[in-house]
Amino acid sequence: MKPFSFVLPKVDKADQGKEKIIVTYKGKTRELVTHDYPEIYKIPGLYENLFYDTLDCQSPKVVCGLLGDALSQTDDAPDKLVALDVGAGNGMVGEELLEIGAQKVLGVDIIPEAAEAAERDRPGVYDAYYVEDLTELPEKVEDEITCEGPNCLSIVAALGFDDIPPDAFATGYNLISDDGWIAFNIKDEFLQKNHPSGFASLIDRMVDEDIMDIIDKKRYQHRLCLDGTPLNYYAVVGKKQADISDRMLREFQ
Numbered sequence: 001m002k003p004f005s006f007v008l009p010k011v012d013k014a015d016q017g018k019e020k021i022i023v024t025y026k027g028k029t030r031e032l033v034t035h036d037y038p039e040i041y042k043i044p045g046l047y048e049n050l051f052y053d054t055l056d057c058q059s060p061k062v063v064c065g066l067l068g069d070a071l072s073q074t075d076d077a078p079d080k081l082v083a084l085d086v087g088a089g090n091g092m093v094g095e096e097l098l099e100i101g102a103q104k105v106l107g108v109d110i111i112p113e114a115a116e117a118a119e120r121d122r123p124g125v126y127d128a129y130y131v132e133d134l135t136e137l138p139e140k141v142e143d144e145i146t147c148e149g150p151n152c153l154s155i156v157a158a159l160g161f162d163d164i165p166p167d168a169f170a171t172g173y174n175l176i177s178d179d180g181w182i183a184f185n186i187k188d189e190f191l192q193k194n195h196p197s198g199f200a201s202l203i204d205r206m207v208d209e210d211i212m213d214i215i216d217k218k219r220y221q222h223r224l225c226l227d228g229t230p231l232n233y234y235a236v237v238g239k240k241q242a243d244i245s246d247r248m249l250r251e252f253q
């Protein structure tokens with residue numbers, strides 16, 4: 001038996017991330033919104049039940065599946081992957097990375113509730129889990145991460161909105177070794193030319209300036225919005241060719 005229940009009030013129109021849910025847990029009923037991750041992670045099983053079972057989220061499987069397929073077309077062995085999973089949440093992506101054979105997964109998330117939920121729900125998935133904001137990574141943590149020699153960056157369901165901005169993506173990217181694998185997803189409209197999020201310009205520049213090769217990209221349904229609208233994303237798998245320069249990084253801060 002689930003220790004919680006929730007009701008999704010019927011609405012004609014809902015904004016992604018601001019969708020309201022009424023949750024009852026330990027005798028208390030209150031209203032949350034779908035991007036209130038600290039409160040959602042605190043309730044065991046709510047994140048999976050809400051996003052995956054109810055709103056049909058597919059992203060960890062789709063993104064890691066695309067990475068696994070791309071790897072299988074090369075001589076790179078999955079068991080050599082040391083992945084840095086950014087916006088790791090309660091560990092669903094870490095688990096998928098282990099499923100495709102990764103040797104080691106390091107997690108980073110900005111909120112302590114995510115680290116606590118990952119330890120509670122998926123103990124042992126992450127070799128290390130850092131509670132840090134990627135836009136302000138302390139040098140000590142950066143050194144610890146680079147010492148592990150990460151050669152894969154995963155960022156799933158965490159780019160844009162109020163989550164990870166372009167400069168934080170760039171910071172994560174530069175922590176990965178040259179020739180490392182990059183696997184992420186992003187809302188389709190964020191990749192439209194000159195989208196105000198800055199991601200389209202950053203990624204176009206990275207490709208044009210041979211900083212990243214795109215190996216595979218596919219559009220798919222990330223999840224449903226509470227009003228039933230499909231939320232379509234791109235899953236992207238690439239290979240790092242070079243660091244993003246400080247000059248370029250500054251343009252996206």
Ligand SMILES: C[S@@+](CC[C@H](N)C(=O)[O-])C[C@H]1O[C@@H](n2cnc3c(N)ncnc32)[C@H](O)[C@@H]1O
Pocket residue numbers: 037059060086087088089090091092093108109110111114132133134135155156157158162163164165168
């Ligand atoms: C929708 S959750 C995705 C969790 C997981 N990747 C998944 O697919 O289930 C987005 C996560 O990004 C984290 N996040 C947001 N901004 C961040 C930042 N600047 N640095 C690190 N993590 C961040 C949030 O705390 C949240 O746990």
